[in-house]
Amino acid sequence: xxxxxxxxxxxxLGHSDKIDYHILFLARNPLTKSLPLIVxxxxxxxxxxxxxxxxxxxxxxxxxxxxxxxxxxxxxAVVLPFRLRPIHTPDIDITVFEGLGRRTxxxxxxxxSDHAIFFAxxxxxxFMINRPLGIIISIYSFFIALLPRVIYGxxxxxxxxxxxxxxxxxxxxxxxxxxxxxxxxxxxxxxLRYEILFYPAMFLLTFQMATMFDSLRAVLEVAKNTVxxxxxxx
Numbered sequence: 001x002x003x004x005x006x007x008x009x010x011x012x013l014g015h016s017d018k019i020d021y022h023i024l025f026l027a028r029n030p031l032t033k034s035l036p037l038i039v040x041x042x043x044x045x046x047x048x049x050x051x052x053x054x055x056x057x058x059x060x061x062x063x064x065x066x067x068x069x070x071x072x073x074x075x076x077a078v079v080l081p082f083r084l085r086p087i088h089t090p091d092i093d094i095t096v097f098e099g100l101g102r103r104t105x106x107x108x109x110x111x112x113s114d115h116a117i118f119f120a121x122x123x124x125x126x127f128m129i130n131r132p133l134g135i136i137i138s139i140y141s142f143f144i145a146l147l148p149r150v151i152y153g154x155x156x157x158x159x160x161x162x163x164x165x166x167x168x169x170x171x172x173x174x175x176x177x178x179x180x181x182x183x184x185x186x187x188x189x190x191x192l193r194y195e196i197l198f199y200p201a202m203f204l205l206t207f208q209m210a211t212m213f214d215s216l217r218a219v220l221e222v223a224k225n226t227v228x229x230x231x232x233x234x
Contacts, residue, residue, distance in 0.1 A: 005157040006086055006094070009150045013095040020097050027148035034145065034210045037119065040126050040137050041206065047130075055129050056188045061178035062125035063202075065171055066209050069121040072170065073114030073163070085110040087153035094153045113155045116163025117170070118212055119145050124171035 013020050026032045041062060044055045085108070086092050119141045127134025146164075149155045182188060191198045208216055 002158045010094045030210045038206050038210045057179045057182045058129050069118045073117040077109045082109045083111040111159045113159040113163035116160045117167040120164040120167025121171045124168045
């Protein structure tokens with residue numbers, strides 16, 4: 001079933017270079033891939049009811065869940081048995097888009113999809129705050145951010161399915177306890193006393209979320225390599 005769904009999805013490619021390019025463009029560009037999801041949280045942050053901002057503790061909890069989902073995704077990819085991505089599996093006859101190449105993400109395990117964990121966790125958070133908006137952004141994220149990763153052979157369908165389950169479970173398990181803790185400690189009110197610092201920090205965090213913390217991970221990778229270099233030199 002996994003291979004059948006992979007080949008069915010991948011059969012979209014190879015008919016038109018322009019279509020192949022634009023699907024990948026939509027799936028890779030943060031403006032179309034993840035920014036709509038992040039905008040949902042900014043919108044929910046400012047929703048008022050009877051003169052009260054009703055979503056702020058849950059939005060703050062969602063930001064923590066986003067960080068946890070990234071960590072969990074990378075941790076599972078390291079500790080679980082290594083799985084070749086379809087694009088690197090020699091006995092699977094799929095169409096490889098020339099803009100990617102066989103060496104794309106080479107050496108990175110396919111299971112689970114960290115994209116699926118991240119997007120599913122945040123879509124689940126939106127759903128728990130506002131159901132209609134959560135349904136809309138979940139459908140959008142699946143077709144724009146997740147399905148193309150199967151179409152281009154970056155993941156098996158089961159990688160994405162498992163990632164969605166993990167992400168949704170993280171959000172379901174963590175949202176209420178985090179919300180209660182944030183409200184009990186008055187963290188939102190405390191942060192808003194220092195708006196001049198809080199909102200730039202919130203912008204920076206949501207920018208990192210929109211790029212799945214790619215720039216932060218790049219900085220940490222450079223820092224790790226630098227430390228290892230000097231450790232070997234000592």
